[in-house]
Amino acid sequence: MTDPSRLVTFVGSSSGPWRIVSSHATIGLPLPPAARLRIVPGCATAPTDDARWALRGVTSNERYVTRPEKLQLVAQSPSLGRPTADCAALIPIRKNTAWWALTQDERRHIFEEQSHHTQIGLDYLPAIARRLHHCRDLGEPQPFDFLTWFEFASHDAPAFDALLARLRASREWTFVEREPELRLVRD
Amino acid sequence: MTDPSRLVTFVGSSSGPWRIVSSHATIGLPLPPAARLRIVPGCATAPTDDARWALRGVTSNERYVTRPEKLQLVAQSPSLGRPTADCAALIPIRKNTAWWALTQDERRHIFEEQSHHTQIGLDYLPAIARRLHHCRDLGEPQPFDFLTWFEFASHDAPAFDALLARLRASREWTFVEREPELRLVRD
Numbered sequence A, B: 001m002t003d004p005s006r007l008v009t010f011v012g013s014s015s016g017p018w019r020i021v022s023s024h025a026t027i028g029l030p031l032p033p034a035a036r037l038r039i040v041p042g043c044a045t046a047p048t049d050d051a052r053w054a055l056r057g058v059t060s061n062e063r064y065v066t067r068p069e070k071l072q073l074v075a076q077s078p079s080l081g082r083p084t085a086d087c088a089a090l091i092p093i094r095k096n097t098a099w100w101a102l103t104q105d106e107r108r109h110i111f112e113e114q115s116h117h118t119q120i121g122l123d124y125l126p127a128i129a130r131r132l133h134h135c136r137d138l139g140e141p142q143p144f145d146f147l148t149w150f151e152f153a154s155h156d157a158p159a160f161d162a163l164l165a166r167l168r169a170s171r172e173w174t175f176v177e178r179e180p181e182l183r184l185v186r187d
Helices: A067-076 A097-101 A104-114 A117-122 A154-168 A171-175 B067-076 B104-114 B117-122 B154-168 B171-175
Strands: A007-013 A018-027 A036-041 A053-058 A087-095 A129-134 A146-152 A176-186 B007-013 B018-027 B036-041 B053-058 B087-095 B129-134 B146-152 B176-186
Touching: A053 A129, A053 A146, A067 A117, A087 A154, A104 A117, A104 A171, A104 B104, A117 A154, A146 A154, A154 A171, A171 A176, B053 B129, B053 B146, B067 B117, B087 B154, B104 B117, B104 B171, B117 B154, B146 B154, B154 B171, B171 B176
Parallel strands: none
Antiparallel strands: A007 A036, A007 A053, A018 A036, A018 A176, A087 A146, A087 A176, A129 A146, B007 B036, B007 B053, B018 B036, B018 B176, B087 B146, B087 B176, B129 B146
């Protein structure tokens, strides 16, 4: 029990520093409507909360990147919370059973050698800050496998759109079975 | 929320079908003493329980095996619950921060190319049934990263000892920082 908790809860409700400016789904059902979002360490939320939804995930070790890729990512990745990053996106993803039945080498091959997931992400650094949260092994069944949180300046929104378009056109995305998308601004 | 829970709880208390015949630790602290063990689906235990400890883990996708290795494992692995398998072992493991700071390719290289983890395991099939549970990403900090449950017939206990000795002599085990070991019989 020496680790601090790596658990994070994204709460959609009427309060929080991020205003939800759009909510739709690229694949499957969108999230229930909510006005604002807050990001809470640990297993929020109090029962008196007005939460419309609460999505939980843990930061964890990387699953696919090699050492050279990780060195590039670490060197170029900005941290969350930059004052200039007033736009954000929350993209929960659920992959299908075919993906999870693949072996590690097969998933890596699709993820990077075919879909260039990391290489595409590198093209948008340091503009787009990103943090990945894993939900698949939280214990109780979750609606998503991953929650990815992105932060960027409003003038980088077109670059973020391009990043999403390239990833969604990849072979990896043929295994995605649900993908809501929230866009947010800090006000 | 379409998946059934893959969560399993191992409860050490005064009741359960498995009698704990020995408890020690190869590395770090042993588990608190308990007389018997039961394995419960989901997030046991009731507050009135006499549990001395409860360890949780989820079954999940494999992290290291390749397709050829998986095909060999699937072809040769026995299921749990064989009537002849009256002996068992529960081996929780915690790996150190150096392990988790490695990238996927580095962990795979140590796990298999250097330590032959899967190949060693294959040498003891179909005698030794095994199920791996992951704890590291459960959300709340856990004392272990993995819980491995083994079942075998009493006449295969020397083979099981040999399996453990070979794994513990591997480079992978230099990253293990806690490893209690429970031996059990069904009576």
